[in-house]
Amino acid sequence: MNYPYVTEFRQSLVDWFNAEKRDLPWRHTTDPYKIWVSEVMLQQTRVDTVIPYYNRFMESFPTLDLLAEAPQEYLLKHWEGLGYYSRARNLQAGAREVLENYGGVVPDNRHEISKLKGVGPYTAGAILSIAYNKPEHAVDGNVMRVLSRVLDIHDDIAMPKTKKVFEVAVEKLIDPEHASSFNQGLMELGALICTPTSPKCLLCPVREYCTAFNEGEPDKLPVKSKKIKMKHLTYDVLVCEDENGRFLMQQRPEKGLLANLWQFPMIDTSQSTVENFKKEFTVNVHAEHELLTFKHVFSHLTWHINSYYMKCESFAQGDWLSREQIERLPMPVPMLKIWEEVKK
DNA sequence: AAACCGGGGAT
DNA sequence: ATCCCAGGTTT
Incomplete structure (x- = not known):
C-alpha cells in the first residue's frame, strides 16, 4: 500500500x-x-x-x-x-x-x-x-x-x-x-x-x-500449501456396570491426546482383545450387548469406535464410579456420546 | 520446520 | 469429503 x-x-x-x-x-x-x-x-x-x-x-x-x-x-x-x-x-x-x-x-x-x-x-x-x-x-x-x-x-x-x-x-x-x-x-x-x-x-x-x-x-489468496495424512485407529470401548450400578472408569495419561480426561476402558484392537481385558481386570461378565458404533474425527487421526455394555461383577482394581460421580468428570466428546446412550 | 493437540461448522 | 477456524508447545 x-x-x-x-x-x-x-x-x-x-x-x-x-x-x-x-x-x-x-x-x-x-x-x-x-x-x-x-x-x-x-x-x-x-x-x-x-x-x-x-x-x-x-x-x-x-x-x-x-x-x-x-x-x-x-x-x-x-x-x-x-x-x-x-x-x-x-x-x-x-x-x-x-x-x-x-x-x-x-x-x-x-x-x-x-x-x-x-x-x-x-x-x-x-x-x-x-x-x-x-x-x-x-x-x-x-x-x-x-x-x-x-x-x-x-x-x-x-x-x-x-x-x-x-x-x-x-x-x-x-x-x-x-x-x-x-x-x-x-x-x-x-x-x-x-x-x-x-x-x-x-x-x-x-x-x-x-x-x-x-x-x-x-x-x-492466501496461498496455503500443506496436506496431512490421516491415521486410523480402531477401539473397543467397554461400559462395565457392576451390581451396585457403578461403572469402571479410567483417567487418560497426563500428557498427550485428551490429557487427564476420563473415559470408559478403551482397547486398541491392534494391540489387545476384550478377552485379555477381562482377564486383566478379572471381570466376570453376566450379560453384554452392543451400544454405538461410530467414528470420531480429530484434526490428525480418526477413531473407529465399537462400544459395548457389560453387566459385570466388580473387583477391587480400577475406579468403579457412580452415575453422579461420572457426571462430574471431564470426558471427551466420544465418551459423552456413549454415556448418553447408556443413560437411555 | 514439523508434529502434536479437539471439535464443529461451512462449503 | 474437505477445509479451516481470534494458535501454542514440543520435538
Missing part, C-alpha cells in the same frame, strides 16, 4: 469496526483477565462455539484469583467439549504466574506477558491491544488472510516463517491511537467480509486500498 493511504486505511477500518462490530460477551469489558480467557478460548475455535463456554466460565471464575485456585477437574469440566484441553491447564498456570510474579496484574508489555504459559505471539498482542490499547501486532489466520489480499502477499501461510512477514506488515499499518479497534477490525473483517471463500468485496470498507481487489484475485 502506498504510504499516503495508510492513514485513510486505518480510519476506514476502525470506523467500520466501531459501526458494524458484533455484540460479543468479551466486548463488554477491557479487563485483561477476561480478554485473556476469551482469546485462549478463541484459539482455533469459532465465536459461536465459544460464547456459551465463555459465559459459563465467567460465572464460575469471574476473577483471576478464582481461576488460579480452582481444582483442575472442575476447571476441565468447564472446558469439556471445547477441545485442546491443554489450553485450560496452561491458562490456569498462567493465572498462577500472574499472582506470584506480577501481584495479580496481567503484564502490559510483550516481554513479560509472553512468559506466561499458553501466551504466544498472537495472544500476547491480542491482550495488549484489546485490554491496554497498545499498538502491538496480533496475527492470526484471519489477519493473514485479510492482509494477504490487501497487500497482495503470496507467501505460503503454511510456513511458520511467513507469519513474520505479516507481523512486520501490521507494525507498519496499525493505528497507534486505536490499536484495539484496528486489530479487532482486521479480525472482524476476516470473519464477516474477507472470508476464506466468496469474500464480500463489494461490502468491504477498505476495498479501495486492497491490491487483490483492484489488481489481483482475492479468491486465490
